[in-house]
Amino acid sequence: MDATSVSVDRERISDAYERIRPYVRKTPLLQTGGRDFGLLPARFAFKLESMQISGSFKARGAFANLVMREVPASGVAAASGGNHGAAVAYAAMRRGVKARIFVPTVSSAPKVARIREYGAELIVGGERYGDTVEACAEYCRQSGALNIHAFDQEQTLLGTGTVGMEIQEQFPDVETVIVAVGGGGLIAGIASWFAGTNVRVIGVEPEDAPTLTRALEAGRPVDAPANSIASDSLAPRRVGETVFPIASRFVSRVLLVNDDEIRTAQRALWTGLGAVAEPGGAAAFAAVLCGKYQPREDERVCVVISGSNASPESFVAA
Numbered sequence: 001m002d003a004t005s006v007s008v009d010r011e012r013i014s015d016a017y018e019r020i021r022p023y024v025r026k027t028p029l030l031q032t033g034g035r036d037f038g039l040l041p042a043r044f045a046f047k048l049e050s051m052q053i054s055g056s057f058k059a060r061g062a063f064a065n066l067v068m069r070e071v072p073a074s075g076v077a078a079a080s081g082g083n084h085g086a087a088v089a090y091a092a093m094r095r096g097v098k099a100r101i102f103v104p105t106v107s108s109a110p111k112v113a114r115i116r117e118y119g120a121e122l123i124v125g126g127e128r129y130g131d132t133v134e135a136c137a138e139y140c141r142q143s144g145a146l147n148i149h150a151f152d153q154e155q156t157l158l159g160t161g162t163v164g165m166e167i168q169e170q171f172p173d174v175e176t177v178i179v180a181v182g183g184g185g186l187i188a189g190i191a192s193w194f195a196g197t198n199v200r201v202i203g204v205e206p207e208d209a210p211t212l213t214r215a216l217e218a219g220r221p222v223d224a225p226a227n228s229i230a231s232d233s234l235a236p237r238r239v240g241e242t243v244f245p246i247a248s249r250f251v252s253r254v255l256l257v258n259d260d261e262i263r264t265a266q267r268a269l270w271t272g273l274g275a276v277a278e279p280g281g282a283a284a285f286a287a288v289l290c291g292k293y294q295p296r297e298d299e300r301v302c303v304v305i306s307g308s309n310a311s312p313e314s315f316v317a318a
Contacts, residue, residue: 006154006242008192009071012101013161020159022059023094027051029170029302030273034295039288042295044169046273049163050281055114056307057163057186058087058150063087064159065148066155067187075099077145079136081129081182081236082111083280088118089252100139108278110309127153128226130237140219152183155260160189166303168193175300176200178293180283181212182252183236184243186306191250203254204287206262208278211239212247213254220244229279255293257286267288269305281307 027048034042035255048056062084066076075098077086077187085101092099099120102111104127115122126132129150140147149156163186177194179187181203191201206228214224221238239247257265262279265286269275277285285303287293295301 003272006025006157008154008161008189008246009156012191012195013158013165014191016064016068016164017162020068021164023053023091024059025052029167030179032273037289040295040297041134042189042297042299042301044165044176046169046275046285047163047167047301047302047304050275050305050308051275054083054087054090054118055110055246055309056083056087056281057160057304058083058307059090060162061150061153061159061185062087062091062148064155065153066095066097068155068307069146071097071146072096072144072265074143074145076148077136077143078102078148079129079132079152080107080150081117082107082275084310085120086111086114086118086309088148089115089118089122092120096155100145101171102139102230104128104132104258108309109290112143114309120179122258128165128237131207131233151188151236152242156162156185157192157242157246160186161193162189163189163304168199169233169303171300173300174199174229174302176202176295176302178202178204178284178287178301180280181205181239182209182280184212184239184247186304187212187251188198188240188243188246190304192246200252201250202287202293204284205254205256206283207256207258211236212251212261214249215244216254221234225282228260255287255310257283257292261286261290276303276308276310278307278310281305281310
């Protein structure tokens with residue numbers, strides 16, 4: 001899709017929200033004082049997209065595609081590190097549509113299990129997300145199936161923008177929203193909702209999967225490494241072509257966290273909130289917990305916990 005033809009604004013996000021609302025959850029926003037985690041006494045809120053249907057925010061974009069685009073008789077297909085695939089599989093199941101999902105070998109067992117549970121045809125192959133993109137595109141060319149992109153698609157961004165819409169409704173005086181970045185679909189959607197306001201949107205990436213950081217340095221999407229524990233959700237080959245112009249314009253800055261900091265954030269969310277977060281889901285909070293982002297004492301901060309497709313055993317004992 002030509003990035004210049006993409007239209008993601010408040011009016012269109014609101015329309016998308018009305019269309020996907022019968023299928024997705026309005027996820028909780030939990031407000032808690034920063035002292036709960038030994039931090040500065042800023043006013044914190046956690047947007048728990050980890051409690052979204054299929055285990056992540058991806059359900060919003062998946063349903064937006066299925067209800068806003070024409071679905072052929074051959075059904076839909078998606079390439080995914082796991083969460084997007086689970087979301088598309090669930091959305092296809094709800095809408096009575098055939099789905100084929102392509103995932104790389106690094107996809108976690110809980111994510112693969114969800115895809116199978118929702119009845120989609122699962123194809124596992126390739127070492128990283130980019131390999132599955134090529135396989136999925138070839139299948140769509142041959143079959144005529146609708147390719148639902150994980151982040152580089154207008155309808156996907158309209159879906160993720162509804163997270164920002166809900167944050168503003170639930171936390172009207174929010175000043176800063178902190179969001180994990182992989183392909184950039186979530187942060188671009190949220191940043192589009194808050195564009196033109198005083199709300200800052202800040203990205204967080206793993207040090208070993210810095211897709212948006214590399215793109216901003218180069219002035220365009222470029223390849224980045226993918227060696228983080230969050231690689232199955234935050235490590236596409238590069239940030240999206242449709243995402244980049246939005247992120248470069250409306251994202252205030254991007255912070256980098258390492259794997260140890262991500263694991264620490266996973267454990268803190270579990271022990272402090274009883275919230276399960278996969279590595280990618282905990283990355284945004286890691287930036288606050290380790291001090292990479294230091295809010296003012298009275299700052300109103302919302303941290304998006306984007307996914308929960310992990311088991312506590314995978315990080316509590318790590």
